[in-house]
Amino acid sequence: MLTIYGQPSRFCNGVSRRNFLKIGALSLGGLALPQLLEAENQAGIRRSHKAIIMIFLPGGPSHQDMFDLKMDAPIEIRGQFKPIKTNVPGIQICEHLPLLAGMIDKVTIIRSIVGALDEHDAFQCLTGRTTRNQPPGGWPSLGAVLSKLQGPITQGVPPFVGLSPKMGEMRWARAGEPGFLGLAHAPFKPNGAGKGDLVLNGIEMDRLSDRKALLQSFDQFRRDVDASGMMEGFDAFNQQALGLLTSSQLLKALDIEKEDPKVRASYGKGDPKNRDDGGPKLMEHFLMARRLVEAGCRCVTLAFSRWDHHGDNFGALRQDLPLLDRGLSALLTDLHQRGLNEDVSVIVWGEFGRTPIINKDGGRDHWPRVSCALLAGGGMRTGQVIGATDRLGGEASERPVHFGEVFATLYHNLGIDASKTTVNDLSGRPQYLVDGYQPIRELI
Numbered sequence: 001m002l003t004i005y006g007q008p009s010r011f012c013n014g015v016s017r018r019n020f021l022k023i024g025a026l027s028l029g030g031l032a033l034p035q036l037l038e039a040e041n042q043a044g045i046r047r048s049h050k051a052i053i054m055i056f057l058p059g060g061p062s063h064q065d066m067f068d069l070k071m072d073a074p075i076e077i078r079g080q081f082k083p084i085k086t087n088v089p090g091i092q093i094c095e096h097l098p099l100l101a102g103m104i105d106k107v108t109i110i111r112s113i114v115g116a117l118d119e120h121d122a123f124q125c126l127t128g129r130t131t132r133n134q135p136p137g138g139w140p141s142l143g144a145v146l147s148k149l150q151g152p153i154t155q156g157v158p159p160f161v162g163l164s165p166k167m168g169e170m171r172w173a174r175a176g177e178p179g180f181l182g183l184a185h186a187p188f189k190p191n192g193a194g195k196g197d198l199v200l201n202g203i204e205m206d207r208l209s210d211r212k213a214l215l216q217s218f219d220q221f222r223r224d225v226d227a228s229g230m231m232e233g234f235d236a237f238n239q240q241a242l243g244l245l246t247s248s249q250l251l252k253a254l255d256i257e258k259e260d261p262k263v264r265a266s267y268g269k270g271d272p273k274n275r276d277d278g279g280p281k282l283m284e285h286f287l288m289a290r291r292l293v294e295a296g297c298r299c300v301t302l303a304f305s306r307w308d309h310h311g312d313n314f315g316a317l318r319q320d321l322p323l324l325d326r327g328l329s330a331l332l333t334d335l336h337q338r339g340l341n342e343d344v345s346v347i348v349w350g351e352f353g354r355t356p357i358i359n360k361d362g363g364r365d366h367w368p369r370v371s372c373a374l375l376a377g378g379g380m381r382t383g384q385v386i387g388a389t390d391r392l393g394g395e396a397s398e399r400p401v402h403f404g405e406v407f408a409t410l411y412h413n414l415g416i417d418a419s420k421t422t423v424n425d426l427s428g429r430p431q432y433l434v435d436g437y438q439p440i441r442e443l444i
Contacts, residue, residue: 011059011120011308049153050343050414051293052378054301055286055328056125057350059308062364063372064356064393065317066094068111073392077356080314088383096321099329105383106332106341108375108443112387112396115403116352116368120308125349126301128407128434135425137180154296157249161292163285163302180425253295256287263287267330268323281305281320286327290334293344298414307350311361332376345378345413347406356394370396373406378413380443404437412439 064070069083069092083092086104093101093109100107116124123131127139150159256264270283281304289300304324309316328348335341353371354364370389376382388398411418411433419438422430 011306012310049296049298050345050378051297052299052345052347052410052414053289053293053331054125054299055346055348056122056301056303057305057307057324057348058122058303059120059306059350060352060354060366060371061307061350062309062313062317062354063111063370064354064389065313065364066097066321067109067372067374068389068393069094070356070389070391070393073356076358077392079358081317091383091385094321096318097325099325103329103332106336106376108380108382108384108386110373110375110386110401110406110440111370111389112398112400113349113353113371113373113403113406114369114396114400116371118352118366118368120351122303122351124403125351128403135180135427135429135431137426140179140181140423150298153298154249157253157292157296159296159298161297161300163282163288163300181423249295253291253297254288256284256291259287259291263334266333268326270323281323283323283327286331287334290331290338290340293340294338309354310359310363310365313354313358313363315362328374335377341377342379343377345380345410346376347373347410348375349373349406356392367394369394370400373401375406375409375443378410380409380413384442386440386442401440402437404434405440408434408437409439409443412444 064077065079065081069081070078071083072078082095084095084098084101085092086101088104091104091109093104115130117130117132119131121131123129126141129139153159252258264287267287268283270281270285282302285302285304289302292300304327305320307320332341332346335344335346350371352366352368355367357364359365370393386399387396387401389395390397408418411421416433418433419436421433423433425431
């Protein structure tokens, strides 16, 4: 797993946003390489591979101001935005998402995600589970599971890459480590912009066999390895670092300067600086995600901006929605034009929704009872809306969809039967990927 950091920002409760990549993201436990290769072979795939791109919206996006507008509700609930028609008759979304509106036939909107907790914690979006009642050691992150069971597809390219702004230490960082899989599968996290750590610090290629000299070049990498004497983890960590350092594939994928200027321009340019009204808006990460899955990554995650709008909700959304609209629509268009839409699944969501009632500060507060998600690609049936909320947007009134169902669907898109695949915890007990949920029938 590779984590790339930028600048910090914080949520309403003072908690910083580090956990998205501290967690490692989108837990796909039990993805054995032979299973994926067999599934790809049966599907006739030769030049591509199954992959997932997750776009996490930290802080909890306002579902009723984006994809589930309630024009029949009282003014203190319906808000300031108006719906617009999309290219699918009968489906409307926010007026500040015009590019997505023109390609809703390539997207499925879920308006009835349920089962969230009122916590600024990406854990549930990234694993499909809550932080409650975890097995000893905790649920492993995607990077840890892939490290143990799948490994890289392409030499020198991690199976999982996380693109996220840098965030300070937080109370829920516990979620991100390798869990019951152990230190050998801890995430690989270079600092800074990432690329600077992926170079050989004065060591020639013919000296890479010298273990001591190699270890001296890993000062940045080594800080995440404790002094507990767990040599298995230490060796695995350095082996992964060596693979990255001796390959140019990852650096090429991360270098968007190599991209066609017209394609790069379609994604727009982000603001890497920290802002008082939100987190960094790194438009380049949408493009980087596509480049990384092409290079061989199985899963790429990115965290875009900050959506914890307890005040001036509509002013903040007027700034961020057009950016999300541009980045996401460019990504989906790019995947379709490159023939990757059947193999690459895209999911967009946050940890919970927002309150139906607008507060005295013009904001919306936390609302875990219902939220929304967007799904695209992966061979799924798109151009539809799944689920509905009541007139006020506060409760799922039709077809509630649990986080576990979304994960079962993502596993299905990868050729994995989540009802049968397991990973063993510290006691040797097999743990299923999801707790009894099935793929969303409307999508497969």
